[in-house]
Amino acid sequence: MGQVQSRQQDESYFKLDANDTDAVIKKYTELASSGNGGKVLEASDELFGEGFHLIKDGPAIEDKNRESANGFWKDGWETRRHNKDTHHTAIIQLATAGTIAGFDIDTSFFDGSHPSYASVEGCLIVKGVKDSYEWKEILPKVPLNGNSHHFYGIQASDEVYTHLKLNMYPDGGIARLRVYGNVSPIFPEEKSVFDLASMSNGGRVIKTSDDRYGKPANIILPTSGVNTRDGWQTRRSRVKGHHDWVEIKLGATGLLESLEVDTTHFRGNNPDFISLDACHSEYNDVQYDPEVQWVSLLNKSEVHADKKNVFDLEQTGDSYTHVRLNIFPDGGISRLRVYGLRVPEAVETVEVELVEEKAVETVDELKVVETSKTFAPLTKEALSSSTEKTNETLVEAEVDLKNGDKVILTSEVSSVTTLIEEETTEPVKKSPAKRGRPKGAAAATAVLAATKLAPKKKAKGRSASVLDDEETDASESVASGSPRNKRVRE
DSSP states (O other): OGGGGSSOTTSSEEEOOHHHHHHHHHHSEESSOGGGTOEEEEESOOSSBOGGGGGOSSOOOOOTTOEETTEEOOSSEEOOSSOSSSOEEEEEEEEEEEEEEEEEEEOTTOSSSSOSEEEEEEEOOBTTTBOOOOOEEEEEEEEOOTTOEEEEEEOOOOOOEEEEEEEEESSOEEOEEEEEEEEOOOOOOTTOEEETTOGGGTOEEEEESOOSBSOGGGGGOSSOOOSGGGSEEOOOOOSTTOOEEEEEEEEEEEEEEEEEEEOTTOSSSSOSEEEEEEEOOSSSSGGGOTTOOOEEEEEEEEOOTTSEEEEEOOOOSOOEEEEEEEEESOOEESEEEEEEEEOOOOOOOOOOOOOOBOOOSSGGGSOOOOOSSOOOOOOHHHHHHOHHHHHHHHHHHHHHHHHSSOOOOOOOSOOOOEEEEOOOSSOOOOOGGGOOOOOOSOSSOOOOOSSOOOOBOOOTTOOHHHHHHHHHHHHHHHHTSOTTOEEEEO
């Protein structure tokens, strides 16, 4: 979470101050909001206030003149008194799968009737893929005050959740639960056409020319618009030739097929015309991409009020990461859908040199390359009769090794494991993506002798990162072994 992580690095959670709170709200998506598609599936008790209030959009309100069948009306989830169990729970389905960055447990207007403590658990459920689940604690039991916001940050994690369980101890009322995080889209099968711009699929509004009325991010929500303020609307323009625009980063690179501009609720304040441009960029904000090129996929086309306007896009055969909707001259829309096929990220293939690895236990298992000169084996009698002769033999073997044209390995019979590697006089320069063991002029074959391993081959077409990992693991396993694993250069 960037700067808000620094205070308690050893803790799984931490309280946020005012500055951190603003940063979290602005930087992350509200994953549980009912306006974004979140749902309260069940609550253990709802006598005084139903659970759906927890994820309503907008702040909690108080209406002292309003009563329900069970007493004062409260804009929040409130249970009965005198809970015989340890706590009450509410199960929430997030609007989209995502990672959690922080929470706001809001007890506004619950003062004296608020819980003493609360905690949050989460799980991941993907139908047909991960039907079984296990609750995992995200925010441990924390104390609550009445009529207050309780902002907590969560240490950065790659853990993805689709459902949360809010626990209150022992009973009482909570007005709102805000869940801030990043969307982790679960895409449909390949060759499926879906809305690549939707927030639930990872789409994000990057910037816009004007946001006078309504949030621009509203137009990519998966839910339908409720009213004109639940969309995006710009101020009236007074300049001839003016137009407004909104730029969106798609949730995935895709081949775009059609566009839907929904002007439901906009009557008399909808745009007259729209057009769509697209580009492909590795940048989130393409204004920083010096090589970006926008391509027109839809020329200026008429838009009708209070209607879902559908347009076919020009098929260029190229894939795109960003779109820009232009509205002429100004006005408002409720929702925007950009339908297309997701293009999986390409994996770079590289030519990889085949290298066989062979395991040996002792030097005695290594085959000796034939030399032009034959040496008689050192028998017991020879050793005892002539130490001088033996020394001459060893010296001559050492000379042959230095010459490089003959290889004679001499060693005592022992259990010492030896690693012999190839070495070149002039290393071959290779790019990081094609790293491998260079071909050498040395006569010895490269062998790996830490343990007995089955022969392995590195095949063509593997990604560079995989190969780098394998070689790193191999070198680390030798380096971290016993002192008996030594490197001998020829």
